[in-house]
Amino acid sequence: MTTHDTTWMRGAACAARPELPWLTDTTNLSAWDAETMRTVCDSCPVLLDCLAAVDDLDVTGGWWAGQDRDPHAAPAPAAPAWVPARTRRHGLVALQGTLNLGGLGVLGGAA
Numbered sequence: 001m002t003t004h005d006t007t008w009m010r011g012a013a014c015a016a017r018p019e020l021p022w023l024t025d026t027t028n029l030s031a032w033d034a035e036t037m038r039t040v041c042d043s044c045p046v047l048l049d050c051l052a053a054v055d056d057l058d059v060t061g062g063w064w065a066g067q068d069r070d071p072h073a074a075p076a077p078a079a080p081a082w083v084p085a086r087t088r089r090h091g092l093v094a095l096q097g098t099l100n101l102g103g104l105g106v107l108g109g110a111a
């Protein structure tokens with residue numbers, strides 16, 4: 001049995017985001033979760049180590065290095081578009097949505 005160096009995992013950005021569905025079947029994955037995990041991976045300091053591990057370990061499940069690694073999974077949902085909020089009279093009030101900026105949840109809001 002081959003052992004693999006896993007010390008790089010100490011720098012894994014996903015460790016600070018346990019609320020995200022890193023190991024969830026993509027049929028249950030929301031577009032926001034997929035986009036947030038992509039964002040976390042994009043800024044992860046050990047992204048290249050993670051990608052190397054995916055290849056070395058022949059990973060076939062879970063979200064690793066920016067994408068779902070299940071070869072049979074449907075494509076992860078694309079990022080949702082911003083949706084304008086409207087009043088009962090259909091007047092534009094504000095843009096609503098949630099941005100994730102480096103792990104900080106920022107609520108988009110009032111005009």
Ligand code: SF4
Pocket residue numbers: 011012013014015040041042044045046047050051063064065066
């Ligand atoms: S690249 Fe993504 S999945 Fe890999 S360690 Fe970093 S945050 Fe976790």
